[in-house]
Amino acid sequence: VWDWDLQTGIETYSQRFRDLYGYAEHEFGDRHEAIDQQTHPDDLPQMLRDRQAHFDGHTPRYANEHRVRCRDGSWKWILSRGLVIRRDADGRPLRMIGTHTDITARKQAEALRQARDRAEAGERAKTEWLSRISHELRTPLNAVLGFAQLLDASAEYGERQRAWVRQILTSGQHLLGLVDDVLDLSTAQSGNIGLVWA
Numbered sequence: 001v002w003d004w005d006l007q008t009g010i011e012t013y014s015q016r017f018r019d020l021y022g023y024a025e026h027e028f029g030d031r032h033e034a035i036d037q038q039t040h041p042d043d044l045p046q047m048l049r050d051r052q053a054h055f056d057g058h059t060p061r062y063a064n065e066h067r068v069r070c071r072d073g074s075w076k077w078i079l080s081r082g083l084v085i086r087r088d089a090d091g092r093p094l095r096m097i098g099t100h101t102d103i104t105a106r107k108q109a110e111a112l113r114q115a116r117d118r119a120e121a122g123e124r125a126k127t128e129w130l131s132r133i134s135h136e137l138r139t140p141l142n143a144v145l146g147f148a149q150l151l152d153a154s155a156e157y158g159e160r161q162r163a164w165v166r167q168i169l170t171s172g173q174h175l176l177g178l179v180d181d182v183l184d185l186s187t188a189q190s191g192n193i194g195l196v197w198a
Contacts, residue, residue, distance in 0.1 A: 002082075004032050004096045011035070017100060020078075022071035040067035040075060047080070054084065055093050062096075065103065077107040134183040138176065145172045 001014040011032040018028055021038070028034060039047055043066035054062035062082040067075040082098025148168040151157065157165070 002035070002098055002100070004082075004098075006093050006095065009033075020100060020102060021068060021076070027071070035068065038069045040069070043067055051082075054082070057091065062098065065107075068100075076102055077104045079103045130182060134179050137179050141172055141176050141179070145169060145176065148172060 002011055002017055004011040009032055010030050011034070012030065013028065013035075015025065018025060021028075036044070036048075047064045047066045050059070050064040051062050053059045062080070062084075064080050065077060066080065068078050069075055079101040080098060081101070082096050084093040084096045086095040087093055148165055151165045152162065152169060
């Protein structure tokens, strides 16, 4: 819990608040700048905007998620919530109270989930791409093999030409097998491989 007197600039922190960041009572100042200075520089601008929006009466309460540096140098994600409980006659905030809640575990779980989703999306894209490439290669390759088989069956060619045609057939079938292997590998990696019982 924190209690901020905006007139004096003094902010009072509960011992649980100090414990959250690893500070003893004498190690943490009582100026509101003390905690602001521990806020991650990437998160500070949005935190200040959200707080100012509440000061200006644009939001019914202040809430912001940001990182705070602990005494040991590590960062904790916290949910900071607050409410102006006293204003002067002109509406300027005089006193604000609030809490900090440790949400580090939730943020880490979100990051892991996002990384997993990105990895799965990448795998799906790779599988679709390999499937498309496989199809694009297999179609003309089947045509080449089909015409090579027709040539091989023709009686108009001598042994030398027939050896060439057989080389086309052998190489084409090898290439077709490689295309199928790539597609099978992609299917196996995606977890969609099927089993054929002999």
